[in-house]
Each structure stands twice: as structure tokens, then as C-alpha cells.
Amino acid sequence: MEFKIKDLEGYTPQIGRLVHMMNYARTTTLQAVKGLTIEQLDYLYADNANSIGALLTHMAAVEFCFQIETFDEREPTDAEVQEWGAGLDLGExxxxxxxxxxxxxxxDKLDKVRNRTLTEFKRRNDDWLYVERKWASYPSNNYFIWFHTFEDEINHRGQIRIQRKMLPNF
Structure with a gap:
């Protein structure tokens, strides 16, 4: 194993480096949930908490929605909102x-979404990262949106690690 951010074959330089960072974040997320049972994935430590399963779904949902926004340049369909809404909203x-x-x-959900991201990244170049767009009503670009994808995952992975320590013995 090595910990280097570098060019990655099949991707333009900046996109390849982004992929390295996203892959590392995903590897550490998968390590954080390794071996969890259904009961552990569903456990709620408080009435207003999100389960580990919900946080994993949220990670996939965020990436899926950013795919729609940046690759497809559209809003989600009603069917997509139905499929991914609980993962985006979390809460009740x-x-x-x-x-x-x-x-x-x-x-499987995380893998399917990520596989599309990687395929789409191969079709783009570094200039695409700097394409400007609005995000949450603020000026942004594709680079920031994809940085936020794994930054959000890292944040929730931290929650998962804390929650894992709080799990009762099932």
C-alpha cells in the first residue's frame, strides 16, 4: 500500500488525483463498516439519530445527485427522488x-454509483472540473462539487466510527 496522490492512468491529471482522494475516502469508509450486522447497521443511539445504514445510503445518494447535476445537467426525476429521497433527507x-x-x-449501492462516476470521469478532461455552475445558490464549479462528494463522505465516516463505538452487544 502507498499513500500518494498522483496521476492515474485513464484520467486527466487533476481528475486522476481527485479519483485517488475519492478512492482513499471510500476505502476508509468500507473499513469503518466492515463486518457490521443488520442490527448494527440499523441501530439508533438516540431518537433523532441516523443509523449507519442511513449514513451509507446518504453517501451514495449525494454522489448520485451530483452525477445528475454535473454529468447529466438536469434535475432528478420523480422516480429518482422516490428512490434516493430518504438517503438525502435522512431524519425521520x-x-x-x-x-x-x-x-x-x-x-452494492455505493459501488454502483461510484462505477458510474469513474466511467464519466474518464470521458472528461481537467477543463471540465472548472466549469462554473450554481450550487446551493452560490457560485461553484464541478471541482468543488466533486471535492464535496468525498468531503461529505469523510464527515459521515467520522460519525460512523463514533456510532460503531456506541453499539450495544447484540
Whole structure:
């Protein structure tokens, strides 16, 4: 194993470096959830908490929505909102809808979304990263949006690590 941010074959230089960072964040997320059971993935340490399963769904949902915004340049369809809404909203909706699934279910969602991201990144060049767009009503660019994708994952991975320490013995 090595810890280097560098060019990555198949990608332009800046996109390849971004992919390295996203891959590292994902590796550490998967390490944080390794071996968790359905009960552990569904556990709520407080009435207003989000489960680990919900946080994993949120990671996939955020990336999916950024794909739509930056690759497809459109808003999500009603069907996509239905599929991903609980993962984006979390809270009560997430507590109600995101439960009862094994770890492989969440990993599969994360993998499917990431595979599209990687395929789309190969079709783009570094200039695309600097394309300006509005994000949350603020000036932004694709680079920041994709940085935020894994920055958000890192934030929630920290929550997962804390929650894992709080798990009761099932």
C-alpha cells in the first residue's frame, strides 16, 4: 500500500488525483463498516439519530445527485427522488425507510454509483472540473462539487466510527 496522490492512468491529471482522494475516502469508509450486522447497521443511539445504514445510503445518494447535476445537467426525476429521497433527507424519513438491509446491500449501492462516476470521469478532461455552475445558490464549479462528494463522505465516516463505538452487544 502507498499513500500518494498522483496521476492515474485513464484520467486527466487533476481528475486522476481527485479519483485517488475519492478512492482513499471510500476505502476508509468500507473499513469503518466492515463486518457490521443488520442490527448494527440499523441501530439508533438516540431518537433523532441516523443509523449507519442511513449514513451509507446518504453517501451514495449525494454522489448520485451530483452525477445528475454535473454529468447529466438536469434535475432528478420523480422516480429518482422516490428512490434516493430518504438517503438525502435522512431524519425521520431515513429512520423509517432505511433499515433491514445487510451490509452488502449498502456496499452494492455505493459501488454502483461510484462505477458510474469513474466511467464519466474518464470521458472528461481537467477543463471540465472548472466549469462554473450554481450550487446551493452560490457560485461553484464541478471541482468543488466533486471535492464535496468525498468531503461529505469523510464527515459521515467520522460519525460512523463514533456510532460503531456506541453499539450495544447484540
Amino acid at each position: 424519513k431515513g429512520r423509517h425507510e432505511i433499515k433491514g438491509k445487510p451490509l452488502d446491500y449498502y456496499i
